Amino acid sequence: MPISSGTIKFISSLRRKKMRQNYHNFTAEGHRIVAELLAQDAYPVKHIYALENWAAEHGAGLTVPLTVVTPRELGRITQLTTPNQVLALCDIPAIPTDLPGGIAEGWSLYLDGIQSPSNLGALLRIADWFGFQHVIGGPGTADLYNSKTIQASMGSFLRVSYRTGELSEITTAFPELVTFGADLDGEDIFSVNAPTRGVLVIGSEGPGIREEARSQVQRWVTIPRAAERQAESLNAAVAAGILAGQLVNGVR
Structure with missing residues (x-):
């Protein structure tokens, strides 16, 4: 037919x-x-x-x-x-808003206001690549089911648990987890001795991490820029890939 x-x-x-x-x-x-x-x-x-x-x-x-x-x-x-x-x-199944206990067992990625669907898809791929089991979309984050998100994820949306919520819900439920946030004034990520589990917070490329979420971050990390270079920032997904790789695989 x-x-x-x-x-x-x-x-x-x-x-x-x-x-x-x-x-x-x-x-x-x-x-x-x-x-x-x-x-x-x-x-x-x-x-x-x-x-x-x-x-x-x-x-x-x-x-x-x-x-x-x-x-x-x-x-x-x-x-x-x-x-x-x-x-x-x-x-579309219902996106759960409750937090699974599995968050306490490894690394999770919290996305604070990632407005670009393509960036959201790329971030899901990064979480999938580095073994992050959970991705949590905070307020202002793009729709998981936008076609650009689906295509950019290259199927990773099927392999990573996704839900929405506030960062404070995670830090309240799992106070033992260290919360890392990306910030230009943070510690050099390549000198950080990272724990084996935690939460990585990535904000939007313009305003960065919102104040509500910043108050929940315990450690700030940055990717050092080469001397005499003038680039203001990295794409959110590019930065997340570098930070995630170092937190998961860095020397402890």
């Missing part, structure tokens, strides 16, 4: 956060992400829309409905600049 104009309109509407929240649906595109979605249970896949060549190669044995679309139809429902071969329509 061909895709209907109503379905095209509905899928296109999921570009807006309000519509994703109203219908509890989001889209993910590309063979790799769709294949990972089909292999897990946390995010139920409702329907697959794919070009004929993708359907011929990967459609056999699918347990979810598949609609073959034309390149023009895929272009109308895609949220990417250049459409991929396949798009999955998925259910």
Whole structure:
């Protein structure tokens, strides 16, 4: 059965956060992400829309409905600049706001007002790469189900536990964890003897970490800039990658 104009309109509407929240649906595109979605249970896949060549190669044995679309139809429902071969329509589960006890067992990443969906996706990849099991989005952080977040995460949103909340909730529930914050005036990260568990706080590139969250940070760390260089700051995801790598793998 061909895709209907109503379905095209509905899928296109999921570009807006309000519509994703109203219908509890989001889209993910590309063979790799769709294949990972089909292999897990946390995010139920409702329907697959794919070009004929993708359907011929990967459609056999699918347990979810598949609609073959034309390149023009895929272009109308895609949220990417250049459409991929396949798009999955998925259910959004409720994002838990309670804090799991597992936070106390390793490193977690707290994102304070990360407004860029692409940065959020990249930060999820960084957390996944360095073994951070939990990512907590603070107030002002972009929507996890924005298409740019999903694509930039390269599937890491499936492998990292994500929830929303205030930093104070973590520091109150787990006072034994050391909370590290990124700040230009902090300790040189390459000279810090880090513990084996804790929380790394990353703020937005403009205003940085909010005052409400700053009051919860115990240790400030920075990435030293090369002598005589004038760059004001690093991209939030780039900085998080360097800090996370050093906190997890640095000499203790």
